[in-house]
Amino acid sequence: MKKIHHAEASSYFIEAKDNEAFHDQRLWDLRQKRDREAAVIPEFQELRNLASQIKEHTLTHLAEYLEQFEAKAQANGVTVHWALDAAEHNRIVYDLLTDHSVRTLVKSKSMLTEECELRPFLERRGIEVIETDLGERIQQLDNEPPSHIVVPAVHKLRGDVAKVFARTLDTDPDNDDPNYLSEQMRVKTRHFFVDAEAGMTGGNFAVAETGGVVVCTNEGNADLSANVPPLFIASVGIEKLVPRLDDLAVFIRLLSRSALGSPITQYTSHFRAPRKSGEMHIILVDNGRSERLGMEEFWYSLKCIRCGACMNTCPVYRRSGGLSYGAVYSGPIGIILNPTHDMRKYSSLPFASTLNGSCTHVCPVKINIHEQIYGWRRVLAKHNQLPFVKKAAMKVAGKILSDPQKYRKTIDVADAAIEHLPRFLLYSRMNAWGRQREVPAPPDQTFHAWYLKNREGKQ
Amino acid sequence: MKAALFVPCFIDAFFPEVGIATLELLERLGVAVDYPLRQTCCGQPMANSGDQADAAAVEALFVENFKGYEYIVTPSGSCTHHVRDNFDAIPQTQEVQEVRSNTYELVEFLHDTLKVEDFPWAEFPHKVGIHNSCSSLRGLRHASMSELAEPEFSKPKALLSKVKGISFAELSRPDECCGFGGTFAVFEEPVSAKMGYDKVNDFKEAGAEYVVSADSSCMMHQQGCSERLGLGLKFIHIAQILNGANS
Structure with a gap:
């Protein structure tokens, strides 16, 4: 797999000035709305603690809860499937669809199906897949992956959407009025719900006690996808379990507040049993999750409820866009999830962070995201996955900084300071610093030299 | 009160006036300040790159320079954060742990430890x-x-x-x-x-x-x-x- 180069990809995003400025401001607005929602709930921090504890409890008793969930779901008349990886998941979906002679599948947004690359898999086999979430549909029509796990097309301006729709849905390219564009989407998507032979959703939560899958949306498209066609399939990652309905309440209070700064999503839909004369299937997907559960330092990332709060607050994500991460999951959570799938391919991602820690403090389930980013850097170094330049620079810096004589020799002479300092203090070519920034003027003398002259021996 | 002054490498090299101000300020406040001459860096640059192997000798030197001091004060938040929270490229002996917990950033040292009430000499009309x-x-x-x-x-x-x-x-x-x-x-x-x-x-x-x-x-x-x-x-x-x- 080709390595991702986040820094290079980010430069293209920043070059599109209007998009970058809008993107930064739009996501910052979400962060501020989140702050306001958090501030009006006195027990917000307590909720975060609870949510974290419930998830840690569930994950450390996962086998029991999964079995409880399966038994309940089966008792409700649902068929439960287990998929070890993406390939098995896609095969299960495909077999179900062919068994029911499905030609068109409507689906709501699901990061898990993105992770499994389900859509291209089905399309290659002649099944038409229609994304029904507005943002996700925009991305599908533009042949791009989602750039954000909650607002998939947030990197696009409305003019960009008008162009995509004009090209693919034959709309007016000069009309970028959001109402017009949404209405066009509605008009041109509705008939798929009626015609499709199958519908699919992901799942925000799966409740062991009830055997039900819970989907939170703002557009109601998941309800149409699940309820109109005769066959309904829900794909759920095994980490989405919560033990009881009472536990779910904690997460429902946190999810939309953290994600969009709204008290709750427009729809919180509980799917528990097939409709009369319909079929309901739930696919429980592992795809690397069990392996991560066994990683002492990194299993906490399984607590993630995919709210995107860490992305909204991340100053790097806001200025580089989700697509620059070259992965299904972008932003801080992506930085710690992706290397568990492919360390080499995503080796640059843990360095796409200033370790500022804002992500950790907005996370509704208290994942120590920035500490895990730091932890991944150590793992990468241990596995020789640091870029050559960085590793070489660190070796030199380590040698100089652990030897007082060498260190003094390197920095005490002013001329030498100009020559050597930026290189060994900044660890890279000067032009990376100086391209958009001035280089500090070296002083006449170091602190050390001043001290020797003014203090040493005078006291 | 006695304290050791840690002047991080980039302050030593680029911003000596910050080191001087810190030293003078601590002295004005009645602190006897030592400046161990063999000090260099806290190891943060290597450690933040994940490179524990190359951080180890630098961290060991830091401990060598600052062991035994009850207060190690530095005008740098990021270096203090490294020493306090991430300084583990070397075995965590009693000595190392003491150096870590005795390292203070200047603001918190003034605010929490010395509890300075006023700076009568300071005026900054800006x-x-x-x-x-x-x-x-x-x-x-x-x-x-x-x-x-x-x-x-x-x-x-x-x-x-x-x-x-x-x-x-x-x-x-x-x-x-x-x-x-x-x-x-x-x-x-x-x-x-x-x-x-x-x-x-x-x-x-x-x-x-x-x-x-x-x-x-x-x-x-x-x-x-x-x-x-x-x-x-x-x-x-x-x-x-x-x-x-x-x-």
Whole structure:
């Protein structure tokens, strides 16, 4: 797999000035709305603690809860499937669809199906897949992956959407009025719900006690996808379990507040049993999750409820866009999830962070995201996955900084300071610093030299 | 009271005036200050790159220089954060643990340990914008974080408020990272510079004459951005203002 180069990809995003400025401001607005929602709930921090504890409890008793969930779901008349990886998941979906002679599948947004690359898999086999979430549909029509796990097309301006729709849905390219564009989407998507032979959703939560899958949306498209066609399939990652309905309440209070700064999503839909004369299937997907559960330092990332709060607050994500991460999951959570799938391919991602820690403090389930980013850097170094330049620079810096004589020799002479300092203090070519920034003027003398002259021996 | 002064490598090399101000300020406050001459760096650059192997000897030297001191004071939030929270490339002996827990950043040392009531020699008739580095803000808890919706507090502001004539500029995004991030500044240059530009523009629009911080490294980056943009902002370390610098 080709390595991702986040820094290079980010430069293209920043070059599109209007998009970058809008993107930064739009996501910052979400962060501020989140702050306001958090501030009006006195027990917000307590909720975060609870949510974290419930998830840690569930994950450390996962086998029991999964079995409880399966038994309940089966008792409700649902068929439960287990998929070890993406390939098995896609095969299960495909077999179900062919068994029911499905030609068109409507689906709501699901990061898990993105992770499994389900859509291209089905399309290659002649099944038409229609994304029904507005943002996700925009991305599908533009042949791009989602750039954000909650607002998939947030990197696009409305003019960009008008162009995509004009090209693919034959709309007016000069009309970028959001109402017009949404209405066009509605008009041109509705008939798929009626015609499709199958519908699919992901799942925000799966409740062991009830055997039900819970989907939170703002557009109601998941309800149409699940309820109109005769066959309904829900794909759920095994980490989405919560033990009881009472536990779910904690997460429902946190999810939309953290994600969009709204008290709750427009729809919180509980799917528990097939409709009369319909079929309901739930696919429980592992795809690397069990392996991560066994990683002492990194299993906490399984607590993630995919709210995107860490992305909204991340100053790097806001200025580089989700697509620059070259992965299904972008932003801080992506930085710690992706290397568990492919360390080499995503080796640059843990360095796409200033370790500022804002992500950790907005996370509704208290994942120590920035500490895990730091932890991944150590793992990468241990596995020789640091870029050559960085590793070489660190070796030199380590040698100089652990030897007082060498260190003094390197920095005490002013001329030498100009020559050597930026290189060994900044660890890279000067032009990376100086391209958009001035280089500090070296002083006449170091602190050390001043001290020797003014203090040493005078006291 | 006796304390050892740690002057981080980039302050030693680029901002000697910050080291001098810290030394003089501590002495004014009655602290007997030692400056161990064989000091270099805390190991943070290597460790933040994940490179524990090359951090180890630097951390060992740091302990060698500063062991036995009850107080090790440094005018750098990010170095303090490293020593206190991440300094584990070497075996965690009793000696190492003591050095780690005895290391203080200057602002917290003045605010929490010395509990300084006033700085009668300090006067700074300028409008300043405070930059809390992320290490200081979220690592050392210098100030309340907007993420937590907690009661507001700010140790650097509490100290600066005791300086005659000073006034404060309020930023639109006070807790936003400036994009320095150590090696991030060069390995992720496009985003780093954009974050820096946004940060210094925020200071400018807030009417700040000076940017003041407990971290010179962030300011080195911001100053580079401000100068490139021609904003005319001035940058000063909090130690200098508290020690009586007046411009």
